[in-house]
Amino acid sequence: MNYPVWDVAFGAGLLIALVAGLHVFVSHFAVGGGLFLVLTERKARRDQDAALLNWLKLHTKFFVLLTVVFGVVSGVGIWFTISLISPTATSNLIHIFVWGWAIEWVTFFIEITAALLYLYGWDKLDPKLHEWFGWIYFIAAFASLVVISGIITFMLTPGTWIDSHKFWIGFFNPTYLPSVLFRSAICVALAGIYALITASVQKDPDLKARIVRWGARWTVPSLAVLPLLGWWYIREVPAELWASARGPMPTGTHFALLACILLAVTFVLALLAFIRPGRLHLVFSLLVALVALGAMDSFEYVREAVRKPYVIDNYLYANSIYAAPIPGDGGFTVDKINELGVLQAATWINDRELTKDNQVTVGHEIFRVECQSCHTPYEYRGIHQYIVLRQWDPDKVRAMLGSLSVMHNGVMPPFVGTEAERNALAAYLSSLQSVTASAAGPADGKTVFEQNCSMCHQVRPDDHLFANMPSDPQAAADALKDLTSLFPLMPDIKLSDAERQALVQWVNTQRHAPKTSTVAQGGN
Amino acid sequence: MINPNMVPILDPNPLPAPYWVFKLLLVVTFFLHILAMNFVLGGAVMALAARWRSKSNPYNNRVFLDVAKKVPSLLAATITIGIAPLLFVQVLYGQYFYTSSIILAWPWFLVLVFLIAAYYGFYFVSYKGERRPDVAGRVMLLSVILVLIIGFIYSNNLMLSQVPSRWAAKYFAGTAGWNLNLSEPTLIPRYLHFMTTAVAVGGIMLVLIALAKWKQDSEYARYIFQFGGKAFMYSTMAQFVIGIWFLASLPRDLRMLFSGDNMLATVLLTFGVIGAIGSIFLMSEALRKENIRLAAYVVSGITALVILSMSVMRDILRDAYLKPYFHPQQFAVKTQWSVFPLFLVLFIGGVVLWFVMLKRYGLFTTTKATDQ
Known part of the structure; x- marks a missing residue:
């Protein structure tokens, strides 16, 4: 930056x-x-x-x-x-x-x-x-x-x-x-x-x-x-x-x-x-x-x-943002960039004006300054592969960007910037692999879990999801309607009714299974 | 908040010693580094020239081998000394140096690959030159070309580091780092100025070898004295054309630094010009009278001083280029008194140990014995 x-x-x-x-x-x-x-x-x-x-x-x-x-x-x-x-x-x-x-x-x-x-x-x-x-x-x-x-x-x-x-x-x-x-x-x-x-x-x-x-x-x-x-x-x-x-x-x-x-x-x-x-x-x-x-x-x-x-x-x-404000940090801290916006805070940005038409190109610039110290679009730690694996549509990509700091036990810095910038970054990332939202979504609970939850949750009895989900299927499915109300850092994704029900059912079978199985991980 | 000139801000940590300490260390270690580099490149060019003309005189193959055997150790010295200016330039000019390096990232990275290849090439010539002179000659050529490319990349990068106004256009035209700085008008003369100095120093290297062999191998010593002395003279003469070209290519306000605007720069340039002219005459005199001492001590000494003055001029020029952005006062200073003296003690101890090692090895005694 x-x-x-x-x-x-x-x-x-x-x-x-x-x-x-x-x-x-x-x-x-x-x-x-x-x-x-x-x-x-x-x-x-x-x-x-x-x-x-x-x-x-x-x-x-x-x-x-x-x-x-x-x-x-x-x-x-x-x-x-x-x-x-x-x-x-x-x-x-x-x-x-x-x-x-x-x-x-x-x-x-x-x-x-x-x-x-x-x-x-x-x-x-x-x-x-x-x-x-x-x-x-x-x-x-x-x-x-x-x-x-x-x-x-x-x-x-x-x-x-x-x-x-x-x-x-x-x-x-x-x-x-x-x-x-x-x-x-x-x-x-x-x-x-x-x-x-x-x-x-x-x-x-x-x-x-x-x-x-x-x-x-x-x-x-x-x-x-x-x-x-x-x-x-x-x-x-x-x-x-x-x-x-x-x-x-x-x-x-x-x-x-x-x-x-x-x-x-x-x-x-x-x-x-x-x-x-x-x-x-x-x-x-x-x-x-x-x-x-x-x-x-x-x-x-x-x-x-x-x-x-x-x-x-x-x-x-890792992306050169200071973890906490210190004298001489030049404003390259999470709070300051959130306040100003990355397009205004970062020095090495070509196009600082975000319009309806340049979402993808400006999003690409945001990707470069915020993500590319570790990620690439298509190769090493490629976002493309990740989206293919998780099947995230643009809304989900956008929602997930808000939860980066808690994903994978906190191996990533948080997204920094304004809402508009987050949208632009999501637009760029989604342009790497097109996934359209399916009204029905995957019916299989395990797939729902892997695509939407496994970045943060593990199939373990002490995991929040498995330990605290209400045992009543309907109550559980209702609780999953608004994830941010459960925990503010959770991504604001909207699962369909069918997806939530499938997920709850699968989580319950796992909870009652004699021995927990490990769900395949991916997106390294 | 947008930084209009694209120059990155300093990191929050203060300088752990006063500014002038780093400036002094930077200029002095750069001078030693460039001197060693001149011996490597100049020596390799001399060796190559001798190999090229090996049919015209039987001594030439000996010159080739004698010089080629010294190149790997000189390259080790160049790199080892070079770590210090690389460190100190980052201490003072990191904002500029990192940025230009990133804009030229791939060529800059390739320096490492080229250097390893050239280095192994030099070792190959040093070890196999005697038995396989033909192959060794070709390998030497390849290594010299690689070193010349490395020099060119360095010139590109360090020039770009001084001109932040060019950064943005270059970077945004290709963020993948495949840029060079070819549109820079001073690039070619500046590069040639450095490389030609190396050839002159290569000539000096032959003169020094001649000095070491003056008594024990008189005829050969006289031959390489002539070889090296002439190379020195011609390349130094060429510097007048290249130097004027370089000076003329500078923006006017910077050029004026050397014609009165900056007293130190003017004095140093005058000294450099007089020193170069003087050394050409003295070398010519020494060659005519076969006075090896005049060439080996006086001309070499003047040349070293001229290179030192050029190193200081280079630094003055850099600060002049960066004047709109760079001010020594911008650094917060908090001297690390718990470490800095330790460095000084170890540094002095290291230099003493270094000389003791070379002395015990017999590096000084050989020259003395033959010289007396």
């Missing part, structure tokens, strides 16, 4: 996921791999294992070519990408943590220099000095993780910074310490996993076995402690954040489960490599890496998912 919105046809979120998802897998290796290099060098020299030392030289080259080139550029790439997609959040993070970023730059500078000197120094320096460079590299790389974690975790759990606005309070936020330890364990695990890759192409079976066993000794124990550290991490995440990741939009919990499964698979694969070290094939080592990549990105995705609807929790919504 304050900034223009980059219209990424396939979804801005996917682009960040692509850049960040690959970066973290290399950057964590850059930290753990540093420790691995220096300790392996020490071990090889102590054991006078020339073959291991020779392999380590090659492994260093692989390490530097991957981390210094791809790791570094993709790291800058995250910065590029977030500033293109979330400039307001980026600007806030820059100003809040300038000195944190600057300190990280110092450690980064030392890190890269040490990496290159370590690589080029293999045949040039005496072993002690060479190891010294290795230690400097690792300490600088780890320091970089220690600093950057403060900023990343701040986004999820800013804690009391919201009131104090103090650097160290934001930095040492509730999830900081578990995150640093959790990520450190990932770093060590990845050091071993990457070693498997370069070990797998070694011709000498004895050497290969030695490296694989050594690498697995890094990976297996680190993976084993990850669940414990993950549990601690999760414990520090406020319950209300997790609540939004459960229920009708359980993206966070799905990915948490996926992360656990893939972690377990990685563990088993690493263990297999350890048991049969001499037989490790390149394909197998790449498989281990791929599964580990899946596990890691699932974890990162959980962090992103539970943070919704915010980009900085309790401070800034």
